[in-house]
Amino acid sequence: MGLDYSYEIFMPPRNVARALTRLAELTPEDRGTPPLPVTLPGGEQVIVPFTSKFKSEPVDCSAGGSLELDTSIVVGVDDAVRKSFLRDSDRVDEQGRVSVGYIYLTVRFSPAWHPNFASLQFTAATSSMSRMFAQSASVRKVFTDLTTTTGGVCCLLDTETDIFDICWLNGETLSGETVPGTRFSGFQDLVAAWYEPVE
Numbered sequence: 001m002g003l004d005y006s007y008e009i010f011m012p013p014r015n016v017a018r019a020l021t022r023l024a025e026l027t028p029e030d031r032g033t034p035p036l037p038v039t040l041p042g043g044e045q046v047i048v049p050f051t052s053k054f055k056s057e058p059v060d061c062s063a064g065g066s067l068e069l070d071t072s073i074v075v076g077v078d079d080a081v082r083k084s085f086l087r088d089s090d091r092v093d094e095q096g097r098v099s100v101g102y103i104y105l106t107v108r109f110s111p112a113w114h115p116n117f118a119s120l121q122f123t124a125a126t127s128s129m130s131r132m133f134a135q136s137a138s139v140r141k142v143f144t145d146l147t148t149t150t151g152g153v154c155c156l157l158d159t160e161t162d163i164f165d166i167c168w169l170n171g172e173t174l175s176g177e178t179v180p181g182t183r184f185s186g187f188q189d190l191v192a193a194w195y196e197p198v199e
Contacts, residue, residue, distance in 0.1 A: 003130035006123040019150040072101025080136035
């Protein structure tokens with residue numbers, strides 16, 4: 001079994017369309033994937049440059065549940081990206097970024113333990129990518145920035161232990177805080193602290 005580290009972003013369900021649109025802007029320009037129509041709960045439709053379960057057929061999530069996407073995004077090259085992920089064949093763009101994918105995204109529109117918030121979980125496809133998730137400040141910034149710009153309330157890093165790293169909470173970037181930890185004894189305490197950003 002390899003490592004399956006993930007970043008998970010929580011936000012009001014109405015912000016999922018904005019998050020998917022912003023995520024599409026982080027996609028490599030030359031990916032060559034046909035546009036994928038996705039219908040969200042409530043009937044809103046977004047077009048994303050990804051596949052769903054490696055297919056490009058329209059996805060209907062109007063009844064809720066979950067959405068699975070196979071994504072690829074660009075991240076800035078730092079020492080951790082160079083060490084864990086970058087290969088000689090990888091092309092670095094003019095902004096010093098490299099394409100990372102596949103990153104498997106699962107969107108849960110109304111998870112049981114926090115039904116008022118949607119969850120976007122980005123899971124690394126390989127062990128080397130998982131190590132990069134944990135070590136790269138550049139990768140971490142991509143996900144905290146995505147949380148910030150799309151009205152998220154919390155971003156966590158899951159390294160497959162019983163302790164989760166809190167990366168971003170209620171408008172603040174955090175470092176060294178965990179759940180369970182000194183501030184939050186468990187997930188219920190963390191969820192109770194979330195508040196929706198004023199828009």
